[in-house]
Amino acid sequence: MRALLTAALVLVAAPVFAQDAAPKTEKPVCPTTPAMTGEFAHWMHAGPVTATVDAKGAPLLKVGTPLKVTLLDSTRVTYKRARATQPTTPVYSGTLSLKIDTAGQYGxxxxxxxxxxxxxDGKTLSSNKHGHGPDCSGVRKIVEFALEPGTYTVHLVDNKEPTITVMAVSR
Incomplete structure (x- = not known):
């Protein structure tokens, strides 16, 4: 009986010990001011612009140059995507332009x-990859597109804050 009880206790306790031995995936401790390198080396030096309600007069988003974009109340902005439901809190949107000189993959x-x-040309492009930036960088997401030379319209839709940093990068 004692052997059976001991075996039962070992079996019950084993998962607890195994959980303690498993590696923990904690978020890294980030410095107050991130040290940015590579394609995002200039991320912290974004110049201010104000987005427009549509493509007319939209500020230019240059590849490799970050912008600190002031967005507008989303109800004022024109874009094709229909909402499934109306937002329950204030959200902010805006339009930028993007000029591409060389065909390639851009984020x-x-x-x-x-x-x-x-x-x-009035058609919404399909993205082909989604990801995030380096840890501790402030780059929350990267959406990638295959782009040909030309001018594009970039819609930033339903941000929770009235400002956002954005940057186009060649991948």
Missing amino acids: IAAGAGVWIDVEK
Whole structure:
């Protein structure tokens, strides 16, 4: 009986010990000011612009140059994507333009979980990859598109804050 009780206790306790031995995936401790390198080396030096309600007069998002974008109340902004439901809290949106000189894979990086649409000649393009920036960088998401030379419209849709840092990068 004692052997059976001991065996039962070992079996019950084993998962507890195994959980303690498992590696923990904690978020890294980030410095107050991130040390940015590579394609995001200039992320912390974003210049200020104000987005527009549509493509007319939209500020230019240059590849490799971050922008600190002031967005507008989403009810004022024109874009094609229909909402499934109306937001329950205030959200902010805006439009930028993007000029591409060389065909390739480009990412639109954002410092928040904003929805990013890219249009060319009135048609919304399909993204082909989604990801996030380096740990502790402030780059919350990167949405990638295969782009040909030309001018594109970039819609930043339903951000929770009235400002956001964005940057186009060549992948």
